[in-house]
Amino acid sequence: MDFLRPAAWEDALAAKAEHPAAVPLAGGTDVMVEINFDHRRPDHLLDLSRIGELSDWEVGERTVRLGASVPYSAIMEHLRAELPGLALAAHTVASPQIRNRGGVGGNLGTASPAGDAHPALLAAGAEVEAVSVRGTRMIPIDAFYTGVKRNALAPDELIRAVHIARADGPQQFSKVGTRNAMVIAVCAFSVALHPGARTVRTGIGSAAPTPVRATAAEEFLNAALDEGGFWESGATLTPSLAREFATLAAGACNPIDDVRGTARYRRHAVGVLARRTLGWTWEQYRTGRTLEGAR
Secondary structure, X not given: OXXXXXXXXXXXXHHHHHOOOOEEEOOOOOHHHHHHOOOOOOOEEEEOOOOHHHHOEEEXXXXXXXXXXXXXXXXXXXXXXXOHHHHHXXXXXXXXXXXXXOEHHHHHHHOOOOOXXXXXXXXXXXXXXXXXXXXXXXXXXXXXXXXOOEEOOOOOOEEEEEEEEXXXXXXXXXXXXXXXXXXXXXXXXXXXXEOOOOEEEEEEXXXXXXXXXXXXXXXXXXXXXHHOOHHHHOOOOOHHHHHHHHHHHHHOOOOOOEOXXXXXXXXXXXXXXXXXXXXXXXXXXXXXXXXXXXX
16 A cells, blocks of 8 residues: 655645545544455555645635535534534534544545534535546535445545535534444434525435435425515424424435444434424524524
8 A cells, every 4th residue: 555645735636636546534534444444455545634725714704615624623613603513513523532633524535424524514505625637626515425435526536625605594413323422323414594595404414325405304394484484483383394394304314224223213313303403493593592502
């Protein structure tokens, strides 16, 4: 196994162009586990840890540009107001040591359906900045996941950053695991209210071959909120509305039985998470409370 360690972004792109099968290594929280268990033995590892710009973020007027290697701990500390859903997801990632190393770029590159960042990125409507020596393209998050641990990156592309709209409404994330820490999700659910567009977006993790949105649940809720005048009135959501949203969210799943849980349990749990996170976000919206106030 050859170890490539470029010192500049341009050198990294050149190395990836020359060795398209090279596996990028930044935090290493996924890649090194696979190598240690001999599940993967690439010919080349492409170490990106010396490229400082990948650990930078920029808060713009409307969006946050999040470098691929920004650690989860930095998101929790510095971007809670701008990216509340992702910050909540970051809290559930493994241990403090791993949160100090791992980042969203690694989650996206691995594209595991159980990755903690995916539901929040789907709910927020993120875009992935993919770069190669050929140029840059922006991949909508809805088009990024193409199969089990597969994504839309070309062989010579690297993830440079993720662009995420600054939250204009409450966002929530919740996860079920076999214990409270250091655990892969049995299932996870995220919801984001977008009052400016009067829409709701969702994200589901570990309950289908890829991270998915509950589009039928979104369409139902968007119509119900609009027709019922909920955005204007801030009225409490009816229990029947919340139940239907939860049922449709559970219906978006296509889970499997595995050592962490059964398919039946995952569907049930996603429905419960959908109902609860909707209740939390809507209560924040109607009362004007901040994320910290609702925790």
